[in-house]
Every structure is written in C-alpha cells, then in structure tokens.
Amino acid sequence: MSRIYEIVDPAYAATCSDVTLCSNNKGFFKKLADELVSMAEENEWLDKFENTEDCDKVRAVFENKTLMDALNEVLSRIKPLFRGKDARVSQEKRLAAVACMQDEDLTKCLALASQAVLRAPMSEAEDPLDNGVALALALWVRSEVLLKLNRPKAALEDLKLSLKERLPARMRAQYYWRMGHCYKGAGEPTRAKVSYELAGRLLGGDEKLKQQLNNDIQSLDYTVKPPVTVEKPSIKVTGGAKLNMPALSKLVKIAEEEQKGRYVVANDQIKTGDVILVDKPYAACLLSDYYGSHCLHCFKRLSDFEDEAPVWCSRCSAVAFCSVRCRDEALSTYHLFECQFQDILIGSGMSILSHVALRMVTQAGLETSLLIHSKHIKSDLKTVEGSTLNDIEGVAKKSKIKSRKERLNRSKRALKSFNEKEATGESETKVDNKMSYHEKLEFTAAQIYSLCTHSRRRKGTDYLKRVVMSIFLTECLKRGGFFKYCVNENVNKAEQSICELITQNLQLLQFNAHEIFETARVRQKISSKPVFVAVGIYPTGALFNHECYPAVARYFDGKNIILRATRPLTPGEVVSENYGPHFLMRTLKERQRSLACRYWFQCDCIACREDWQCLKQMNSDTTFLKCPSSECKSKFRAFSNCIPNECPKCSAPIDKYYVKECLENVKKCCEKYQECAKLIEQDRVEEAVSKLAEVLDTFHEHARPPHRETHIAQESLRNCYAAAGNVYTWKENQ
Structure with a gap:
C-alpha cells in the first residue's frame, strides 16, 4: 500500500510518528527504542519484520533473542516509583497553614492545608508521628480554613472525612461545634442547633465556653433557607439521538467509501448552531502537568468546586480528585495499577497517547481486556457490532461478526434499552446504569477497534518501537499485580495478548484521539484561548473526517466532546471537523505536508481543491x-x-x-x-x-x-x- 508521507516528507513524518509514542527526549525510552531498532536492522531482520502479518509481529519480537536480551536488561530494573505519603511533610504543611491563618493569608493557607491532606498517610498506617492521625488533623485544619473562606459545605465535607479518619476523641466537642458553624453557614439552622447541642454535652464544666455556645445557638436565624443550587443543563443533540448511536444526532448518518473509510454525512437539513454530537470518551488521560490543578478522573479544575475540596489517593501524593466519588471510581479501576509507576511512566518520556493506550487496558482489567483482545484483535474483526452496522451506507459490508447470534442479542439489548429510555423519559445515564461498567467497555470496544490504524502503511521501524513500548507497559502491569489472578500456565499467553492489545491501541490512537481542552479567558477581556489538559479517544467522535474548512466546531463539557454546526448543510454533504491545519491560518502546501505526515492522507476538501487564500491574504471585496x-x-x-x-x-x-x-x-x-x-x-x-x-x-x-x-x-x-x-x-x- 502506498505511503504518501514518504513522498511528501519522510523525515518529518518519522518525527511526527515518534512524538505520538514518546514526546519527551529526556526520558530513557527514546534512546532505548533507537538502540533496539539499530540492532534489528542487522541481518535484515527488520525488513522481514515489516512484512510479517500484524497478528504475528509481537510474537516475532518476543522470539528475537538478541532484542529481548537487550530489552530484558532494562525491564529487569523496573520497580514501583511514585511520590508516596509522608507524615512529616504533612505535619510541616499543616503547621505552616495554621501559622498562615494567623496572618489571614487564607488563599495560601488553603493551598498549604490541601498539601497537608494529600501528603498525609492513611489513618490505619502505623506512624508514630501525630499518633497515626495525620490525615484527620490535616482535614481538621483545612475545614477551619474553608469555613473562614465562607465555604461551609466544603468545610462540612472535610469534617465528616476527618471523623472517618479517626479524629481524636478529645476533639469531639470542637468537632460538633464547628459542624454547627458549617450548617449555619449552609443555611440549615435546625441541623446547626442539633450540632451545637451535641457540642454542649461534650464541653464539660467550662461555663465560659458554654456561654459562647449558647450565644451561637441564639444567633440562629430559622427564616434562612439553603441556597438553591442551579444545575448546568446537559447538552443534547439536535433533532434527537440516533437509535443505534445515541451520541449522534438523527440529522446525520454514517457513510463508507473505499478510500475515505467511514465518515459522517448530513441525513437531513442541518442549520448553523445544531448540536451534531455529544460523545463520552472510551478512555482519557489527564496531562501530568495538570495533576495538581485538575481532578485526575473528571478533568475539572479543583478550584471550580465551591462545595468540595481536593481528595487524596490512598497510596500516592502526586494526584488529586475533586470528590470521594471520583477518587473511588479511579481506584476501583485504572489508578490501582498506574499509581505505583507514575514517576517511571513520566520519566520514560512516553507520550500522553501511550498513557491512553495503557489506560484502555487498566480501566478494563485483565479479564475484560483479554475478552476484547480475543474478539477484536485475534479474530481480525474490524467492524462495528450490532445495529451500528445497519447505519453505514456505501460500500458492501464484507466484515462479519464472529457470532451472528451474539450480534443480534447485543443489538436487541441496545435497542430495548433505548426504547425503554424513550418510553419512560429516563436520562441516558440511568439507561447506561442498567449495563455494568465492564459490559459498557466491552460493548463500546467494538466501535473503538473498528477505527483505522493504517498498519499496512506503517514502516517496520515505527511498528517495532510501538511493540517495544507495549512490552515496557506490559512489564509495568506485570510488576503492579495486573496478572496476579491469572493461572500460572496462562500467564505468558495473557502477557502477550495484553501486549498485542496495547500495540493496537498505540496505532489507532495516533489517528483517532482528540485533545481535550478548556477555554481560558482573561477576566474583563474578550480574548480567550484553548488550553489542552487531557487526551481522549471517542468512539463516535472519531468517525468525523477532516476538512480544512470544517462544518462543525468542537468544544468540551467535562469529558464529553461536543460538535456543533458552524454552517448549514444539505442532505448528503459531508459533516467534517478539523484535525488542526485550517485554511484560514495555513497555506495549502503547509496543510498538505502536515496532514500527509501526521495522518497519512492527502486532503481533497474544497479549500484544498480551489486553493483558498489564508485570512491575511483574503480580499474583503470578493464575493x-x-x-x-x-x-x-x-x-x-x-x-x-x-x-x-x-x-x-x-x-x-x-x-x-x-x-x-x-x-x-x-x-x-x-x-x-x-x-x-x-x-x-x-x-x-x-x-x-x-x-x-x-x-x-x-x-x-x-x-x-x-x-x-x-x-x-x-x-x-x-x-x-x-x-x-x-x-x-x-x-x-x-
């Protein structure tokens, strides 16, 4: 198969491809991969490897003793490496926060208190410092800061968590007293009175304190009501969701051609402003630069949460969560395996796409990952399951699902779920909840693993580097206990399967992932700019083809990607988005070079065919x-x-x-x-x-x-x- 990037600029194409795998030259991986490629070029092994079938490439590397000896020498040094808990550091930050509170620098005080919380070991950990309750004490201090900042609900959450983390019994009177302050500030005087009364029972014989407490009770205003929280309305697609692809509007449909693959076209008249897509990511990862400012799980800014304060990981101190719910969801899936190798993953220099490739496995767990591998990698199934197939128009559908009965059953379940939603008016979330977490992943994987990888156009050098990255990541999983419940005689086979799955992930992510951004605005100014904070893979969003003059604009609501029309479209017209090179900013030559080297195709949109001028050169008088x-x-x-x-x-x-x-x-x-x-x-x-x-x-x-x-x-x-x-x-x- 022809390789357009070799015709346009092979050196730049190789650089572009390397960056999707390893974005930091300071890490050890780039040097390791280059050395292994040099070794593989001897005796023309790399040429043979390039012509090897995709399904046999990982096994071919495992069977190359020279390569594996060199690789194993590096892999043998892999061990857990992460920023752990430290009771002494937590104590120092807590005391600094208390001192800062006296200076009334509450912003700095809150930052110090949050650091104390994140660095504190769990209360069950045996630590003589602070009698093993460093976390409870850190939460206690932070609750006071939050209360001073007029964030009573967040202070109340920290109070409740401090009690769970074994807040000393001698502090119970102060605990309920402060809880009363929190309820009072939150507009709940009845609960505030109950808390104050509990505090009074625990104060003992100190009449002065009892008088202060009585004054607090007398100050309660029972006419005050809790502030009404206005929920941000959810964004929905215009014209209703498609029956078989709920992320997509009924105004569009999926078409397919030999050269273009699958893409989205208008099925009805589309007006400017119509919402075409609201899609959830199959997998997504936060950039490490934002571990301290954003929730690791939902990617929202921690400073945006008025009623909650950052929550800790039970093992590491490098990340934070916006809530206990986000933390527990992360720990019950991917973070359990990634947490202990965070520093070595970052230190390797691997790209964020490599992290997403790993996340696609860690979030699923071993059993589901092996099931996905057996269905979509080894079986050579490169299509979308069930009723989604019926939406594709164009070339004949040659691929078939392994089990027709299974495909029909899946389709019936999906359609039944959708019909129940339509009949009862349930939200999409409620319907999704009827399917378990792992069932959702397995179901969506059919869409993900039907996306293009261009593996036949991939050079042996590039493929080998991706296999090496997969072996490295699999070794991290192995040492992190990912395979511990696997039967001994099946471990080697399971490791190879996971390695093959990650290799596939690395290929499809190169062409189908989306950068997730937030819009940064300067206060009291109109100007704004996108700030990229994460990367995700969207099962339906990845089906939109590129044009240098796109028909939609994308933005993000939480993790969800939103595509909204920027011009009207008639039935049959392509609904395109933009992968980066826009005709307003870059010339035809620049766009063609970028697209050929980064995405391996030649753009044939109207802006390219007619060679439209950039905005700076465009004449206002031309109509x-x-x-x-x-x-x-x-x-x-x-x-x-x-x-x-x-x-x-x-x-x-x-x-x-x-x-x-x-x-x-x-x-x-x-x-x-x-x-x-x-x-x-x-x-x-x-x-x-x-x-x-x-x-x-x-x-x-x-x-x-x-x-x-x-x-x-x-x-x-x-x-x-x-x-x-x-x-x-x-x-x-x-």
Whole structure:
C-alpha cells in the first residue's frame, strides 16, 4: 500500500510518528527504542519484520533473542516509583497553614492545608508521628480554613472525612461545634442547633465556653433557607439521538467509501448552531502537568468546586480528585495499577497517547481486556457490532461478526434499552446504569477497534518501537499485580495478548484521539484561548473526517466532546471537523505536508481543491454567489460591472436582478456580523450565538465561501460555543 508521507516528507513524518509514542527526549525510552531498532536492522531482520502479518509481529519480537536480551536488561530494573505519603511533610504543611491563618493569608493557607491532606498517610498506617492521625488533623485544619473562606459545605465535607479518619476523641466537642458553624453557614439552622447541642454535652464544666455556645445557638436565624443550587443543563443533540448511536444526532448518518473509510454525512437539513454530537470518551488521560490543578478522573479544575475540596489517593501524593466519588471510581479501576509507576511512566518520556493506550487496558482489567483482545484483535474483526452496522451506507459490508447470534442479542439489548429510555423519559445515564461498567467497555470496544490504524502503511521501524513500548507497559502491569489472578500456565499467553492489545491501541490512537481542552479567558477581556489538559479517544467522535474548512466546531463539557454546526448543510454533504491545519491560518502546501505526515492522507476538501487564500491574504471585496439553480452546487464570482450570463457548470441563466438581490443580502449579513460582534463584547454570548447562526444561514442561502467577513463570523461563533463548555477565567497578573 502506498505511503504518501514518504513522498511528501519522510523525515518529518518519522518525527511526527515518534512524538505520538514518546514526546519527551529526556526520558530513557527514546534512546532505548533507537538502540533496539539499530540492532534489528542487522541481518535484515527488520525488513522481514515489516512484512510479517500484524497478528504475528509481537510474537516475532518476543522470539528475537538478541532484542529481548537487550530489552530484558532494562525491564529487569523496573520497580514501583511514585511520590508516596509522608507524615512529616504533612505535619510541616499543616503547621505552616495554621501559622498562615494567623496572618489571614487564607488563599495560601488553603493551598498549604490541601498539601497537608494529600501528603498525609492513611489513618490505619502505623506512624508514630501525630499518633497515626495525620490525615484527620490535616482535614481538621483545612475545614477551619474553608469555613473562614465562607465555604461551609466544603468545610462540612472535610469534617465528616476527618471523623472517618479517626479524629481524636478529645476533639469531639470542637468537632460538633464547628459542624454547627458549617450548617449555619449552609443555611440549615435546625441541623446547626442539633450540632451545637451535641457540642454542649461534650464541653464539660467550662461555663465560659458554654456561654459562647449558647450565644451561637441564639444567633440562629430559622427564616434562612439553603441556597438553591442551579444545575448546568446537559447538552443534547439536535433533532434527537440516533437509535443505534445515541451520541449522534438523527440529522446525520454514517457513510463508507473505499478510500475515505467511514465518515459522517448530513441525513437531513442541518442549520448553523445544531448540536451534531455529544460523545463520552472510551478512555482519557489527564496531562501530568495538570495533576495538581485538575481532578485526575473528571478533568475539572479543583478550584471550580465551591462545595468540595481536593481528595487524596490512598497510596500516592502526586494526584488529586475533586470528590470521594471520583477518587473511588479511579481506584476501583485504572489508578490501582498506574499509581505505583507514575514517576517511571513520566520519566520514560512516553507520550500522553501511550498513557491512553495503557489506560484502555487498566480501566478494563485483565479479564475484560483479554475478552476484547480475543474478539477484536485475534479474530481480525474490524467492524462495528450490532445495529451500528445497519447505519453505514456505501460500500458492501464484507466484515462479519464472529457470532451472528451474539450480534443480534447485543443489538436487541441496545435497542430495548433505548426504547425503554424513550418510553419512560429516563436520562441516558440511568439507561447506561442498567449495563455494568465492564459490559459498557466491552460493548463500546467494538466501535473503538473498528477505527483505522493504517498498519499496512506503517514502516517496520515505527511498528517495532510501538511493540517495544507495549512490552515496557506490559512489564509495568506485570510488576503492579495486573496478572496476579491469572493461572500460572496462562500467564505468558495473557502477557502477550495484553501486549498485542496495547500495540493496537498505540496505532489507532495516533489517528483517532482528540485533545481535550478548556477555554481560558482573561477576566474583563474578550480574548480567550484553548488550553489542552487531557487526551481522549471517542468512539463516535472519531468517525468525523477532516476538512480544512470544517462544518462543525468542537468544544468540551467535562469529558464529553461536543460538535456543533458552524454552517448549514444539505442532505448528503459531508459533516467534517478539523484535525488542526485550517485554511484560514495555513497555506495549502503547509496543510498538505502536515496532514500527509501526521495522518497519512492527502486532503481533497474544497479549500484544498480551489486553493483558498489564508485570512491575511483574503480580499474583503470578493464575493461568490450560488448558482440560481437549486440543483446545482456551483458558484460564480460576482462583480457589479461584469455579470456572467450563465452558470459555468450547469449553464443556468444568471439574471442581473438576481445578482443585485444576492449582493444586497450579503451586505446586510456583513452589517449583522458587526452587530453580533458588539453583543460578544457585551458578554451577551447566548444572544450572539442565536443571531450569528441565523445570519450565517442567511448568507449561505445567497452566497458561497470563501468570504472573509463570514469566516471571521464563524470563528467568533466557534469561540462562543466554547464559552458553553469548560471555561477557566484568570486574572491578568496570573
């Protein structure tokens, strides 16, 4: 199979591919992989390896004694390496927080108290320092800071957790007294009174303290009610969800062609502003740079949580969670195996994509991972299971599910679940909960492992590096107890299967993963920029093909990816997104080089075919009008003093009055773009989105791109969309 990247720029392509595997040259992995490649080139073994079938490549590396001896020499030194708990450090941070509280620097105080919480060993750990209750004491101090910061609910959560972590009995009176303060601040006077009364029973004979407590009880205002928490409305696809692909709108469908593979096209008229996709990640990982500022599990900023404070991992101190729920979900799945090797994984220099490849295994566990391997790797099944297949139009579907009975049963379960949801009005979450966690992963894996890997276009050098990375990650899993419940005689086979699964993950992630971002805005300024905090693989979102002039804009709500239309589309038109190179910012040559070397394809979108100018070179006076014939997709350049007699494509006659009317409408659209810009300046974002969508639809009724003012308006609309997702506002001096 032809390799377009070798024709365009093979050296740059090799660099691009290496970065998806190992993004930090300071780590040990890059040097190790290069040395092993050099060894493999001897005796032409690498050439033979390149021609080996994919299903046999991992085994071929295992059977190469020279390579494995060199690799095992490195792997033998792997051992748990992570930032553990330290009672002394926790005590130092706690005392520093207390001192800082006296200086009334509460922001710094909270940071120190949170560090004390995260570094404290669990209460059951035997530690003479603080009598083994360092965590309880750290939580106690942080609850006081939170209360001073007028965050009573967060303080209350810390209080409850401190009691679970064996807060000393001598502090129980103060405990209930502070709990009363928390309930009072939270607008729950009845509970506050109960807590104060409990504190009074434990105070003993200190009359002065009892009088203070009585004053607190008398100060309770029973007319106060708890503040109403307004939940952020969930984002739903326009026109209802597809029966077999709930992440996708009914306005679109999946098509398939030999050269393009599967892609998304309009199934109905799509208007600007329509939500086309709301998809959850199959697997996602937070960038290590954000371990201290974001929840490891849900990726939300820890500072965004008013009613909760960062929660600790029971083993390591390098990460934080926004809640006990997120922490427990992480510990019950992936973090249990990744936690103890965090520093060695980061130190290896491996990319975030390599981490996601590992996460796809650790989140599933050994049993489910082996099941996924047997169904989608060894069986050569490269298709989507069940009813999803029925949505694909185009080339004949040659692939078949291993068990037709199993496929039908899965389809029936999925359809029954969806129908129950429609009938009862249940949320998607409630329906999903009917399926167990591992069943969801297994079901979604069918979509994930049908995504392209371009393995036939992959050079032996690149493939070998990915196998080496897989062996390294598998060894970490082995030493972390991932295979401990596997029967001894099956361990070697299980290790090879997991290695093959990770290798497949590394290949498909290269072309299908999405960077997850939050929109950072400067307070009291319009400007904003995306900040990439994580990477994920989205089973349905990965089906959207690239165009340099995309039809949708993407943003993120939590972990969910949202795709929303930035221009109208008619049935049959491709619903494309953008993988990075946009015609407004980069020339045709730059885009083609980037796409060929990073994604291994040559873009043939309209912006590339017609070689549209970048925004800086674009002329504001140039307007293309649509052909008068509703059946023709062609356009013509409009000049008031030079009007063509007929359409250059379909020969439909062009009337000068038609041209005049269209140009007047385009002019009105440009005026309305300016009105929308003023709305954005006034931070009236929702109103701006509504009006921009309406004006853009009007423009496309009369004209065609490229059109400078329209593209600027579309970029403004994209920024407005992002404002509805993950947003972080910081001060100018930050």
